[in-house]
Amino acid sequence: MYYKAAEEMGIKEKLGILTDAAKYDVACTSSGVDRRGDGKGMGNTELGGICHSFSSDGRCISLLKILFTNECIYDCKYCINRKSNDVPRASFTPDEVCELTMGFYKRNYIEGLFLSSGILYNPDFTMELICQTIYKLRREHGFQGYIHVKAIPGADPMLIQKAGFFADRMSVNLELPTADGLRQLAPNKHRKNILAPMRQIQNGIEANKNELVLYKKAPYFVPAGQSTQMIIGATPENDYQLMMVAENLYQKFGLKRVFYSAFVNVNEDKELPALPGGPPLLREHRLYQADWLLRYYGFQAQELLSEERPNFNVLLDPKADWALRHLEVFPVEVNRAEYQLLLRIPGIGVKSAQRIVRARKNGALRFEDLKKIGVVLKRALYFITCGGRMMYRTKIEEDYITRNLLSVKEKLPFDKDGMTYRQMSLFDDMSFRMPPEREDCAKAAFGQL
């Protein structure tokens, strides 16, 4: 079998088509693996990842994110590249991808390559092309930067295994959170086919860890772990279901990251919901906040939501929301509380909790010290004591604190014309215009660091 790479088409035109087709994939992270160069090729990777630019939607550009081809035999209702759409089609050759990656990388435009693909002919054929490309990149061009590739569901496990030894991160998209949703919107995809490669990669990573203990020089298999993404707002699942799925993926499949992608209606299909207010950005934001709580703050999905309260609070972030429902825990004495409890206080993040634990060894902390450490006192003051005293006389009462927290104004990564807010005319006096902090945005909003 061979494929036509449309050689008469220029590289710029191809890049345009295949970038356009790849942009809805969320994961553009280059994190998770720290690797120095060996002096013989080109490239290294940093644990925290590096963003090289930001596009006009404010998302980070870290990797050369492209599809190998946007030809596809599937007809998923939400996807711009579905078979039944009349869009310009193009395919790269492995050499073209290598050349672009190397040319961009040495100019410091990118951290590496993110290669995904439509399904050309069949899953095996497509996966084979992906493998060939990254083999060339690693072996012929000596590329040691970051590589993220998709595992194509339904492809031969041998091919997925092979790709795993050249890539840093692999991902299989869950697409939709439940099997029902998948049946409805992606008739050619099956839940079982998606979970199979995910399990295979998980087992591969486990086995590789054991090998590395025995032989230090064993090759690395997907060293930066695997991730997935699901589309939110295209099917009727509630936040509780989404969080339970995410928690399961973290616990049972050992995933590094789950990405949430606010549904953008590109096809106007009758099966899809109309979203007059634009993509559900606030909902996506809340999910990322909660995701952070699961991974770094020791929360369980069931603490945040339940069958009875299946959706996140629009006005409060999930952590403040939790705190207000558990006022019996507060106030917490900052000079004595355990690390895990410090993490649960609104206004105290992972970094400030670590700094508190370290700083209080040198003597009791006062409120002004907390400020230096980076605690957001405006939020934390209702929940803490320092040396047995609260900062001001305040009531520990749900309504009172809620009112005060709301007046502090939450930092959101998009402002009032960020569409989702139109419906909230009741709260027009609250401005969402505070600029988000770099870390908050990159990490909490898109989780792209």
Place this chain on the structure above:
Amino acid sequence: MEENYLICEDSLEGIFTGIYEAYALRREHERIHIQVGEEENLRLFAAYMEIQPDQGKAAKVAETINRRLGGEAYLDICRALACEDGQKGEAVYKMVVCGLRMKDGREIMGNLANSYVHKVFELARFTRNEVHHWKEFLRFQELENGILFSRIGPKCNVLTFLAPHFADRLPLLDFIIYDEKRGIFAVHPKSKEWYLVTARDFEEEKIAPYSEGELEYQELFAFFCHKIAIKERKNLKLQRNMMPLRFQEYMVEFGQ
């Protein structure tokens, strides 16, 4: 009683020598201050001393800091001293005094309640962020002779932190990073160690013209950045927050 002001050169060596001399005065540290660069307003009842940088004395101080306060604190001190801040010498000096008095000096960076430690912590964080920004936003342009050239305008002296990152990344390539604010170059010849060069009267016109493919790559990347954006999520404010405008003049995708 009289206060001592030690005037040091704005360099690691200069300030470390100042700390050495401060200890050599053998009086209470509260009355000794380190000032970087020229004195501005002379104070009454103060004795000013010019300190000449001395490699041997500076090395002793560096060794003590490394041994007693640990590598983390030492690196943070180096970062803090890369900042342009009049108070940096004094903050580092008083932090060292504080650290040497502590039971375990290695815990010094955790002692954020101390205002000098906090100052050093903030300056170090500033440099760390600035270095990280330039790792992200620096762009190389390929010249006709094959050398990759980059011009940057950082707020603090980041070259010594930046060059190792790129030397590890591009070991087989010749590259030059030019700090236009300070007139310093980091030069990396392929397969060799990198080094710094100072050249105050450098004119950018003198560098070789671009290589043949360079403009095409710039155009391709600008096109890529344009195509990757989702128009339904357009958010220029977020873009600017993540990538302050001052970097854009150095980035090829934003054009001239």
